Every structure is written in structure tokens, then in C-alpha cells.
Amino acid sequence: MADLSSSIREEAKKLLKKGEADVIIGFEKGSLPLCATPCFIRNEADVEKLIWNEFCGNNLSRYLIKAKGKVGIIAKGCDTRAIVELIKEKQVQREQIVIIGVPCEGMVDRKQIMMRCQGNKITNVEDRDERLLITGDLLNVAVKKDECLYPGCQVCTNRNPVMYDVLIGSTSEEQQTDEFTDVTNFDGKSSEERWEYITHEISKCIRCYACRNACPLCYCKECFVDTTQPQWVGKTTGQTDTLLFHIMRSIHLAGRCVECGACERACPVTVDIRKLNRKMSADVKKLFDYKTGLDIDQPAPLSTFKPDDSEEFMLDI
Amino acid sequence: MDYKTIKKSEITEFLDNLIKEYEIAAPIEKDDIVVFDKIKSSNGVILEYSNSVKSPKKFVIPQFETLISYNTNEDTTNVKEHLDEQKQFILFGARPCDARSFLFLDKVFSDEKNRDIYYKNRRDVVLIISLGCTQPQETCFCTTTGGGPFSSEGSDLLLVDIGDDYIIQVITDKGAELVKKLGLKNAQKDELAEMDRVIKKSEAKIEPDLELNNLKDKLDNSFDGSDWETLTEKCLSCGVCTYLCPTCHCFDIVDEEKNRKGERIRIWDSCQFPHFTMQASGFNPRPTYKERYRQRIMHKFSYCIDNYNMVGCVGCGRCISECPVNLDIRQVLTSLYYSMLSGRT
Structure with a gap:
């Protein structure tokens, strides 16, 4: 990955200096090896903190709704797709944000690498283009970055920002994958097998809501799952309660999920949360020929009515 | 303090013996992460691990538990308290930080002022055999909060890995009783010297304390x-x-x-x-x-x-x-x- 940190710093400095942004939301070095962390830069002197590497996985558009003033935001392809939706849903005003688009080559899953290190303490990480050289007391491993990408990044077809004010570096080559092979494969299983898979995944959930809170499109002021009057969903980690939370959340995100994978990255207990959301995306594509977060002027399929909308779900009585 | 010793190769037998009499939870790998779970045999127990993703507190404060159940009709109300009898329970392979956490939870739920019967019911049967840390992680800061990679606080027995064997430090009477029943060998002088060396080496690996006086x-x-x-x-x-x-x-x-x-x-x-x-x-x-x-x-x-x-x-x-x-x-x-x-x- 070309070092884009210095270009990002330059751009951030320019925006702050000219007063075109009050704050820049970007990444700084994390406190752990193989880790970057969100940061909020308000002074020109602090732009030196900004970095860019393959560990900048967080979807920073999550912070846009809360942010005050004019905001400059570092955004990958998926992050810009979320911004498109946020603007469409009138949560963010286009003129309030400056998008510093950064082409992405897929983000590396720190936990996959940690597993390869088998609990040995990492003391140094060296970036050698396509590989990371990881060393520690009892450790000397070379890891190919593209073998440790997040599952969402492996099937991503929008590595380049879809909307931006400034583009950093040169565009990435888009992956030519059949977008929904995973969904088709899962659909091919028997209903018992699918039920078993989903209920097993759900059984791991601890209801910490990291998935929801990391999601850029989960911005409801009061989530249905928190409501107490009336209480829609039980609060236990029993199968019914947990499954209901995940299914309802997934349906609420139908046609809105931009498949950034923030939910899955945030989950501490490896729940395959994307499984349900991917199915929603595939259905929305099939029923409405719509892919989320690409075009600011394209109406959202589930908030618009067209006389020729697919009505496969209607029952003939 | 008494020091016993057990060969690493004998640990599976040790666990399988305990399983006959006790309910046992130990670290296992499940869905790509290490968790503490109740085990039926020593198969799959891993002792070369950093720490579990979820803490073992769930054995004394489960994520959800029914306290009482009730039903009512026109004239009567029946209430049933859910305080099931608990089988003797061993938490095996917990890290010293987690063992200390049980001491803390005791203060919250089970001291003279506060006595939570549901907590106490579960806690009274727990015996903790912890495993000292020879490979502290970059996220470990136990020494800052009063513990250490070989802190014995909260443990009944503490294992120290000295290569082919574990030294078993006998911390409490409850631990001593178990050790007596199992008839383990006393540790030798050279083994104790090796234990001290291992402990010192590991303590040196922990990040320096945060300096947070007052x-x-x-x-x-x-x-x-x-x-x-x-x-x-x-x-x-x-x-x-x-x-x-x-x-x-x-x-x-x-x-x-x-x-x-x-x-x-x-x-x-x-x-x-x-x-x-x-x-x-x-x-x-x-x-x-x-x-x-x-x-x-x-x-x-x-x-x-x-x-x-x-x-x-x-x-x-x-x-x-x-x-x-x-x-x-x-x-x-x-x-x-x-x-x-x-x-x-």
C-alpha cells in the first residue's frame, strides 16, 4: 500500500487553515500493534498524528451525525457509500462535510493475524508492501495482507470512494467478484441447515450492541431493542430474544446496509452478523435492482412506491 | 505455603479424575475464540493461551438468571424461588487477574453488608485452580491494579509452568484439601528455584506500571x-x-x-x-x-x-x-x- 499518510496530512492541514473544516475525522496510530484508531483533529499542529494504513477499518461516517460544525472526513469506498445514504436520509448535509476520499485495497483483520501469532507478544511490525513482517520474543512471521482481509473486504466491489471532494492517491483496481455467491450458496442449503447455522451464530451473541453502535446507518435515537414502553424485545441472551434483535435489525437495514462490515469487525465474539444483512442486500438487488449508497439522487427502494414494484410477497386470497 | 508438582503429561488424567466428582470449567477453543466452558472430558482443554475473550464471571453471575417464577389465579399466588442446589465446581486454568476478580465480586455481592443469596449459592461451591502467566500480553496491566502474573489472590491453587512440569502452589485450606485427596508429590528444591526464575522472567515482561499515585x-x-x-x-x-x-x-x-x-x-x-x-x-x-x-x-x-x-x-x-x-x-x-x-x- 502506497504511503498516503503525508498526502492526507497535507489535505487536512489545508482544510483547517482555510477554515473549510472545523474538525478532521481520521485515523491515528493505535495503542496496540496492528491497530489504528479514530481521531478528531482540530488544530493544524495535530495533523501530524494522521495516518493511513491497512488497519484503518473503522467506518468513520458513524461519527458524522454527532459532529458539530464543518467536518472533513477520511473515507474509503464503503464509508462514502454510508455517507451517501446518510445524506439521502437527511441525517447529514452535504455542504457540511468535506470528503477526503481514499481508495482502499481491503482492510486487514488484526485478529486473524493475532491467531497466527498464537498468543505470543508482538514487539515489532514491519510493512513490506504486500506482506507484514511480525516479530516478537518467540515470533517471526510473514503474513500476506490479502490473505487476512476482513470477510466483507474480500467480496467488496467498491474499493474506490463513490463520492468525494478530494481524492488521495490513485484509484484501486476493483475486484471482479460475483457479488452474491455466498448468499446463493447459503440459499442452496436446506432450511434445517440454515436454521442451525443462524441459531448457532446467534448463540454466541452477548447483546453488547457493538454491531449496532458501530453501524453508520443504525442511528435511531431510541433503538427498538432498548424501548421499554412498550418493550418489543426481551433482554436476555436466550435464543428468541437474541434472534429477534438480529433479524429485526437486519430488516431495518434492508436497502440501507452498505456492507462496510463495521458490525462484524466490532463483534468481540465472532458472530457472522453479515449473513443476514447480505441476504437483505441480495434481495433488494433482485427485487428492486438497487445497490445501496452509490447515487445520491437515486431514491431508496423501501421508502418509495412504484406501481410496478415487485410484489412477490403478496398473498393471493 | 506448600508446593506440589505434577507432570504436564499427567494433567489430562488429573482433569479426568476431577471430572468424576466435580463440575469443571476450563479454557477451550470455540468458534475461533478461547472461552471458559463446562467440560465433560479433558479433550480440547488448552493451557497455552493468553486469556479468554469473555471473562469467567458468568459462572457466578450468569448473563441472565431466573430469580423467582410465579403464577396467580383468582385466590392464590404461588411463588417459587430458583435456588437450585449447586454441584462442587472447579474453575480450572483461569488467569490470576480473573481469580482476583472473584475476590472483588465477593465484596460486592457477599460481604457482611450485602448478601446476595443467588450469588452466594453459586460462589460457595467454586474452587479456583489458576494458571500463572508466562506470556503476558501487550494489553496486560495487572501490576498497575494491585495484581501480578503470578498473584495468588482469589486462587485456591495456582499452577506455575516450569517446562515439563507444573508447580502447584497451595493457597487456601480448600485447595490443600483437594491436593491431599489427589496425593500429589512435594516439589523439590531445584523445581522451586526454577519456579522463582520463571516468575521473575514473566514479571519483567509486563509493561511498566502506569504511574498513578493518588x-x-x-x-x-x-x-x-x-x-x-x-x-x-x-x-x-x-x-x-x-x-x-x-x-x-x-x-x-x-x-x-x-x-x-x-x-x-x-x-x-x-x-x-x-x-x-x-x-x-x-x-x-x-x-x-x-x-x-x-x-x-x-x-x-x-x-x-x-x-x-x-x-x-x-x-x-x-x-x-x-x-x-x-x-x-x-x-x-x-x-x-x-x-x-x-x-x-
Whole structure:
């Protein structure tokens, strides 16, 4: 990955200096090896903190709704797709944000690498283009970055920002994958097998809501799952309660999920949360020929009515 | 203190013997992460691991438990208390930080002032055989919070890995009784010397202590400080830190009822959630991330000292390694500490 940190710093400095942004939301070095962390830069002197590497996985558009003033935001392809939706849903005003688009080559899953290190303490990480050289007391491993990408990044077809004010570096080559092979494969299983898979995944959930809170499109002021009057969903980690939370959340995100994978990255207990959301995306594509977060002027399929909308779900009585 | 020894190759037999008499939980790999789970045999138990993703607190405070169930009809109400008899239970292979967390939970749920019968029912049967840390992680900071990679506080027996064997430190009477029953060999002089060497080597690997003298006083003066807002700006206000934490213990109680039959259920809750402090009037004294994160820090590093004379953190580092945005509690504490020193808040 070309070092884009210095270009990002330059751009951030320019925006702050000219007063075109009050704050820049970007990444700084994390406190752990193989880790970057969100940061909020308000002074020109602090732009030196900004970095860019393959560990900048967080979807920073999550912070846009809360942010005050004019905001400059570092955004990958998926992050810009979320911004498109946020603007469409009138949560963010286009003129309030400056998008510093950064082409992405897929983000590396720190936990996959940690597993390869088998609990040995990492003391140094060296970036050698396509590989990371990881060393520690009892450790000397070379890891190919593209073998440790997040599952969402492996099937991503929008590595380049879809909307931006400034583009950093040169565009990435888009992956030519059949977008929904995973969904088709899962659909091919028997209903018992699918039920078993989903209920097993759900059984791991601890209801910490990291998935929801990391999601850029989960911005409801009061989530249905928190409501107490009336209480829609039980609060236990029993199968019914947990499954209901995940299914309802997934349906609420139908046609809105931009498949950034923030939910899955945030989950501490490896729940395959994307499984349900991917199915929603595939259905929305099939029923409405719509892919989320690409075009600011394209109406959202589930908030618009067209006389020729697919009505496969209607029952003939 | 008594020191016994056991060959590593004999550990499976040791566990399989214990299983006949006790309920045992041990670290196993499940769905790509290490967790503590009840085991039926020694197969799959892993002892070369850093720490589990979830803490073993669930064995004494389950994520949800039915306290009572009831049913009513026109003239009578029947209430059943759910205090099932517990089988003797061994938590095997827990890290010393987690063993210490049980001492902390005891102060909250089972001291002279507070006695939670549901907690006590589970806790009374627990025997902890912990495993000292020869490979502390970059997220470990147990030495800052009063523990250490071989701290014996909270453990009944503590294992120290000296290569082909484990030394078993006998900490409590309960531990001694078990060891006596199993007829283990006494450790030899050279083995004890090796144990000391292992312990020293490991202690040297832990990151230096955060220098936080009188942190509590400084925190108490920082409540209205401006740093909280900037420090918590990236927080997502999710419950990862609290739910994985071995000492976080807050709960909610709900009644679930249908057709005059119901259950009163206790469920983990988190101070990071907005509804945790939502009042019936609709007023919320901790409306934003700032107040909620501040509560977590103040509770652990100030209020717990007032209430239990113990810091409410054992330095296991789970909240650091699993935080989705890498909000590192060590950095927060250091940052608050030094900004308070310089009088910025």
C-alpha cells in the first residue's frame, strides 16, 4: 500500500487553515500493534498524528451525525457509500462535510493475524508492501495482507470512494467478484441447515450492541431493542430474544446496509452478523435492482412506491 | 505455603479424575475464540493461551438468571424461588487477574453488608485452580491494579509452568484439601528455584506500571473537567468493555409475564447504555457518551475504593483488546492523570 499518510496530512492541514473544516475525522496510530484508531483533529499542529494504513477499518461516517460544525472526513469506498445514504436520509448535509476520499485495497483483520501469532507478544511490525513482517520474543512471521482481509473486504466491489471532494492517491483496481455467491450458496442449503447455522451464530451473541453502535446507518435515537414502553424485545441472551434483535435489525437495514462490515469487525465474539444483512442486500438487488449508497439522487427502494414494484410477497386470497 | 508438582503429561488424567466428582470449567477453543466452558472430558482443554475473550464471571453471575417464577389465579399466588442446589465446581486454568476478580465480586455481592443469596449459592461451591502467566500480553496491566502474573489472590491453587512440569502452589485450606485427596508429590528444591526464575522472567515482561499515585484524589477533582469530552469522543457507547470485564457486575431486573404466569429475571446491564440511567420521568442524568464513560472510570478507580477498599479493575486488558475503536483505558487514565497534574481541567 502506497504511503498516503503525508498526502492526507497535507489535505487536512489545508482544510483547517482555510477554515473549510472545523474538525478532521481520521485515523491515528493505535495503542496496540496492528491497530489504528479514530481521531478528531482540530488544530493544524495535530495533523501530524494522521495516518493511513491497512488497519484503518473503522467506518468513520458513524461519527458524522454527532459532529458539530464543518467536518472533513477520511473515507474509503464503503464509508462514502454510508455517507451517501446518510445524506439521502437527511441525517447529514452535504455542504457540511468535506470528503477526503481514499481508495482502499481491503482492510486487514488484526485478529486473524493475532491467531497466527498464537498468543505470543508482538514487539515489532514491519510493512513490506504486500506482506507484514511480525516479530516478537518467540515470533517471526510473514503474513500476506490479502490473505487476512476482513470477510466483507474480500467480496467488496467498491474499493474506490463513490463520492468525494478530494481524492488521495490513485484509484484501486476493483475486484471482479460475483457479488452474491455466498448468499446463493447459503440459499442452496436446506432450511434445517440454515436454521442451525443462524441459531448457532446467534448463540454466541452477548447483546453488547457493538454491531449496532458501530453501524453508520443504525442511528435511531431510541433503538427498538432498548424501548421499554412498550418493550418489543426481551433482554436476555436466550435464543428468541437474541434472534429477534438480529433479524429485526437486519430488516431495518434492508436497502440501507452498505456492507462496510463495521458490525462484524466490532463483534468481540465472532458472530457472522453479515449473513443476514447480505441476504437483505441480495434481495433488494433482485427485487428492486438497487445497490445501496452509490447515487445520491437515486431514491431508496423501501421508502418509495412504484406501481410496478415487485410484489412477490403478496398473498393471493 | 506448600508446593506440589505434577507432570504436564499427567494433567489430562488429573482433569479426568476431577471430572468424576466435580463440575469443571476450563479454557477451550470455540468458534475461533478461547472461552471458559463446562467440560465433560479433558479433550480440547488448552493451557497455552493468553486469556479468554469473555471473562469467567458468568459462572457466578450468569448473563441472565431466573430469580423467582410465579403464577396467580383468582385466590392464590404461588411463588417459587430458583435456588437450585449447586454441584462442587472447579474453575480450572483461569488467569490470576480473573481469580482476583472473584475476590472483588465477593465484596460486592457477599460481604457482611450485602448478601446476595443467588450469588452466594453459586460462589460457595467454586474452587479456583489458576494458571500463572508466562506470556503476558501487550494489553496486560495487572501490576498497575494491585495484581501480578503470578498473584495468588482469589486462587485456591495456582499452577506455575516450569517446562515439563507444573508447580502447584497451595493457597487456601480448600485447595490443600483437594491436593491431599489427589496425593500429589512435594516439589523439590531445584523445581522451586526454577519456579522463582520463571516468575521473575514473566514479571519483567509486563509493561511498566502506569504511574498513578493518588489517582483517586485526582479523579475526584476531575469530575467536571473538560478532558472527558475529548477523551471519549471516539467511544461508540457499546457494551463490549463492560460485558467482557471480569469485575463489571451491574444488572437489571425484569418481569416477564403471560397469562398470569411469570418470571423475575436478572440480566447483565451496562453503564454504557443510555437506558441504564433513564428515569421514569424521561430525564437521563447521563445523557451522552461522556457521562457514561466517566461513570465507568470513576466507578472502578474511585467509588469502588470508597465502597470496597479495592480498585474495581484487575488489569486483564479485555476492554483494551476488544474495544472496536481502541479506546485504551490505560491511555485515558494516563491522560487524565497528567492533565490534572498540570491543572488543565
